[in-house]
Amino acid sequence: MSTTANGNDSKKFKGDIRGPGVPSRVIHIRKLPNDITETEVISLGLPFGDVTNLLMLKAKNQAFLEMSSEEAAQNMVGYYSTVMPVIRHHPVYVQFSNHKELKTDNSPNQERAQAALRALSTSHVDPAVAAPSAVLRVVVENLVYPVTLDALCQIFSKFGTVLRIIVFTKNSQFQALLQYADGASAQAAKLSLDGQNIYNGCCTLRISFSKLTSLNVKYNNEKSRDFTRPDLPTGDSQPTMEHPAMATAFSLTVPALPGALASLSLPGATRLGFPSMSAGHCVLLVSNLNPERVTPHCLFILFGVYGDVMRVKILFNKKENALVQMSDSTQAQLAMSHLNGQRLHGKPLRITLSKHTNVQLPREGHEDQGLTKDYSNSPLHRFKKPGSKNYSNIFPPSATLHLSNIPPSVVEDDLKMLFSSSGAMVKAFKFFQKDHKMALIQMGSVEEAIESLIEFHNHDLGENHHLRVSFSKSSI
Numbered sequence: 001m002s003t004t005a006n007g008n009d010s011k012k013f014k015g016d017i018r019g020p021g022v023p024s025r026v027i028h029i030r031k032l033p034n035d036i037t038e039t040e041v042i043s044l045g046l047p048f049g050d051v052t053n054l055l056m057l058k059a060k061n062q063a064f065l066e067m068s069s070e071e072a073a074q075n076m077v078g079y080y081s082t083v084m085p086v087i088r089h090h091p092v093y094v095q096f097s098n099h100k101e102l103k104t105d106n107s108p109n110q111e112r113a114q115a116a117l118r119a120l121s122t123s124h125v126d127p128a129v130a131a132p133s134a135v136l137r138v139v140v141e142n143l144v145y146p147v148t149l150d151a152l153c154q155i156f157s158k159f160g161t162v163l164r165i166i167v168f169t170k171n172s173q174f175q176a177l178l179q180y181a182d183g184a185s186a187q188a189a190k191l192s193l194d195g196q197n198i199y200n201g202c203c204t205l206r207i208s209f210s211k212l213t214s215l216n217v218k219y220n221n222e223k224s225r226d227f228t229r230p231d232l233p234t235g236d237s238q239p240t241m242e243h244p245a246m247a248t249a250f251s252l253t254v255p256a257l258p259g260a261l262a263s264l265s266l267p268g269a270t271r272l273g274f275p276s277m278s279a280g281h282c283v284l285l286v287s288n289l290n291p292e293r294v295t296p297h298c299l300f301i302l303f304g305v306y307g308d309v310m311r312v313k314i315l316f317n318k319k320e321n322a323l324v325q326m327s328d329s330t331q332a333q334l335a336m337s338h339l340n341g342q343r344l345h346g347k348p349l350r351i352t353l354s355k356h357t358n359v360q361l362p363r364e365g366h367e368d369q370g371l372t373k374d375y376s377n378s379p380l381h382r383f384k385k386p387g388s389k390n391y392s393n394i395f396p397p398s399a400t401l402h403l404s405n406i407p408p409s410v411v412e413d414d415l416k417m418l419f420s421s422s423g424a425m426v427k428a429f430k431f432f433q434k435d436h437k438m439a440l441i442q443m444g445s446v447e448e449a450i451e452s453l454i455e456f457h458n459h460d461l462g463e464n465h466h467l468r469v470s471f472s473k474s475s476i
Helices: 010-016 038-048 070-082 108-123 149-159 183-193 250-256 296-303 329-339 389-393 412-420 446-456
Strands: 004-006 026-030 051-057 062-067 093-096 101-103 135-141 162-170 173-180 197-199 202-209 224-226 283-287 309-314 322-326 350-353 372-374 400-404 426-431 439-443 468-471
Touching (some): 051 108, 062 070, 135 183, 149 162, 183 202, 283 329, 296 322, 296 329
Antiparallel strands (some): 026 062, 051 062, 309 372
16 A cells, blocks of 8 residues: 555545554545535544645545645544534544645646635635734624523633633624634634524624724623633623523534534524523533543542542442532533543543533442542542642643652652653653742653653652653643
């Protein structure tokens, strides 16, 4: 099998129908609708990074998309393995290609593909041209079904980290201001979502860049949220919308994202019979777990990075599913936005809000094989103290971990040996210059870092020092 895909020899592509395997910058997309456009295929990749080449095989309802980096391709395949993309009501299949790069010819088909690539990359997501703002203004037109702050977060967090969001009603229109961590995410979200319907034929998103460069949020409640400040008070606001808040439907809906220009709409929203959802929704349904390896303790430690975990229940009959109860809805949203799609024990996590309001403990005398655990009095909660500095050190999972509470007798080699003892790769290590109680350690991948955090957070280093591990925003 040649590692170069070539546009004038489609026979070579027969070997490419297979399960996702070795990562490659080239993505193989199958089962495309007959009338698919180049723009729609490119838009599947844009939220994850630059698309550098495209090969359409319309006769076979297939396409090959080349991303600018293997990491972008991995993010794309990882995301679509948990959320199947839908283009015009067709589920589309995404996997790594056997090919390492695309070589394309000058056929008319290819010229069309190249023109589409140029149009999309230059007019919309050219990294050299800074986005006007990382803040988007979102107007929801034709509001037949209520749309909540949580629902918007879930849709928009597919394109990057949402830092802050405010929802309000102005001129009888439901609107939101939404701030991303960077302009590129805002640009990708605007490109993909502007003009889309959240539900069939209604709740249309109209998106523009805001003149604001940052949002100032005073309260965390159903009208405003600052994910960087979980310590903010809730205030006593009343929702401005006449409808009861209803966001649980979104656990069913967002799979249509983020194929830009693909429909966001939900099949028969009227049939979903939304249960109403209160602002106090703090139970997450975590699915696609590895049943051989997952334990309540491992979920407690991982979700505990983003909030205080009260209870964890692994479902007895479906051990790849678990319920995780956080101490409040802001922490639940924070954990969901940071951990959804991240890989744990080889499988990407799927996280949605659960319809349960709390996790039931087994009745007295009913043993459930240790699948349900109560952590409400755990000494390992990171956010019990109001104003704890842990609030300002919440970052998305990254390959570099921040270590603290290191005793003076522990040296670099001790920590490197500890972190490689589980089979993970340690790529780099650095003590903080001023303070040897803290260090950064870089693992081989984000997945290895996640598993190392679970394994070594609270590890006893002797001298009454238990190691504290969190994700770092900086790399070494």
